[in-house]
Amino acid sequence: MCYEKELAAAKKAVSLAARLSQGVQKTLLQSEVWTKSDRTPVTAADFGSQALVSIVLERELQPETFSLVAEEETGELRKKGSEVFLEGITKLVKDTLASEESYADCPPLSTEDVLNAIDCGKSEGGCSGYHWVLDPIDGTRGFVRGEQYAVGLALLVEGKVVLGVMACPNLPLASVVCETDKSSKENVGCLFFATSGSGAYVQPLEGNSLPQKVGVSSNENLEEAKFLESYHKPIPLHSSIAKKLGITASPVRMDSQAKYAAVSRGDAEIYLRFTLSGHRETIWDHAPGFIITTEAGGVVCDAAGKSLDFSKGKYLAHKTGIIVTTKKLKPCVLKAVREAMEEEKLISETHNRNCTLSVYV
Numbered sequence: 001m002c003y004e005k006e007l008a009a010a011k012k013a014v015s016l017a018a019r020l021s022q023g024v025q026k027t028l029l030q031s032e033v034w035t036k037s038d039r040t041p042v043t044a045a046d047f048g049s050q051a052l053v054s055i056v057l058e059r060e061l062q063p064e065t066f067s068l069v070a071e072e073e074t075g076e077l078r079k080k081g082s083e084v085f086l087e088g089i090t091k092l093v094k095d096t097l098a099s100e101e102s103y104a105d106c107p108p109l110s111t112e113d114v115l116n117a118i119d120c121g122k123s124e125g126g127c128s129g130y131h132w133v134l135d136p137i138d139g140t141r142g143f144v145r146g147e148q149y150a151v152g153l154a155l156l157v158e159g160k161v162v163l164g165v166m167a168c169p170n171l172p173l174a175s176v177v178c179e180t181d182k183s184s185k186e187n188v189g190c191l192f193f194a195t196s197g198s199g200a201y202v203q204p205l206e207g208n209s210l211p212q213k214v215g216v217s218s219n220e221n222l223e224e225a226k227f228l229e230s231y232h233k234p235i236p237l238h239s240s241i242a243k244k245l246g247i248t249a250s251p252v253r254m255d256s257q258a259k260y261a262a263v264s265r266g267d268a269e270i271y272l273r274f275t276l277s278g279h280r281e282t283i284w285d286h287a288p289g290f291i292i293t294t295e296a297g298g299v300v301c302d303a304a305g306k307s308l309d310f311s312k313g314k315y316l317a318h319k320t321g322i323i324v325t326t327k328k329l330k331p332c333v334l335k336a337v338r339e340a341m342e343e344e345k346l347i348s349e350t351h352n353r354n355c356t357l358s359v360y361v
């Protein structure tokens with residue numbers, strides 16, 4: 001199947017959500033950043049983007065049953081005292097829809113419509129049927145700092161990711177790692193997409209330029225390889241792996257699934273993600289990046305070398321760590337991961353200290 005209709009709807013939804021988010025990022029105040037119960041940040045853009053994608057997918061596809069597995073929920077928005085914030089989100093969604101010619105005749109949108117659209121994202125996913133998977137703003141920390149973030153949307157069919165679209169509004173159209181291109185600061189905003197078996201593509205987020213096929217790096221010289229990691233606290237295990245591989249450059253730190261996009265177009269060869277023990281990775285943090293990278297010729301696996309399984313509900317079922325790299329480099333990266341993990345355990349036993357890996361402070 002080629003999922004042509006679904007891809008067109010997903011690209012439209014994600015592009016509009018990116019437009020909404022860009023407006024919010026420009027004027028965002030620290031006082032407008034809420035903290036969720038897991039102590040992570042959330043903004044009007046996270047809620048607005050989720051409502052918008054939910055509304056656009058329903059309007060475009062009019063599915064008999066619509067299943068969306070998405071990050072945000074309306075609990076706090078429905079509480080007394082949130083009225084002004086909710087009005088603001090509703091205005092953002094309305095204005096963004098109004099900016100799209102094909103929605104000129106659509107009925108007006110109430111705050112309740114916006115809450116209901118966000119609540120559509122409560123699905124649990126699973127191994128049967130169609131499920132859309134959405135991270136309305138991935139890398140909210142980066143978004144708040146004015147840096148990298150992504151709007152990521154994927155489609156799961158019978159537990160497999162078959163389509164992914166990712167907007168990276170602040171990602172240069174040229175390589176993000178080699179900043180030799182002086183125009184790269186202005187020339188930003190990428191829309192990546194992939195469908196199963198058809199390759200991965202990128203096009204500018206604005207304008208009508210044709211999509212270009214992307215492919216992972218063909219570099220096999222690890223001395224020259226570049227590796228990516230989350231923006232947060234440096235991970236000792238990541239540096240031991242890089243050292244074992246003979247990588248000489250310092251890691252490039254970046255927020256969001258833009259890291260997958262960067263590997264998919266060959267900006268870097270490796271993205272390592274070892275996180276806090278006990279932290280469960282959600283499918284919306286990986287599904288769009290997973291299909292874009294694999295369709296670009298890359299591999300995404302856990303520390304045991306197994307591909308990721310998106311069929312078990314909203315959490316990924318995988319062994320420690322996520323490794324994103326090229327097919328050529330996979331065997332040596334996995335060997336270095338295994339050796340570094342063994343050593344880490346050895347050191348931690350010797351010193352009788354907890355060897356928990358932590359990305360986040």
Ligand SMILES: Nc1ncnc2c1ncn2[C@@H]1O[C@H](COP(=O)(O)O)[C@@H](OP(=O)(O)O)[C@H]1O
Binds near residue numbers: 275
């Ligand atoms: N303690 C933790 N360990 C690992 N990932 C975490 C985490 N707390 C939050 N995250 C996830 O990491 C994502 C950001 O990844 P990155 O660090 O690569 O930018 C967040 O996505 P959101 O920003 O969508 O909430 C969130 O889902």
Ligand SMILES: [Mg+2]
Binds near residue numbers: 135137138139
């Ligand atoms: Mg996320």
Ligand SMILES: [Mg+2]
Binds near residue numbers: 071140
């Ligand atoms: Mg998010």
Ligand SMILES: [Mg+2]
Binds near residue numbers: 040041042071140
């Ligand atoms: Mg979040």
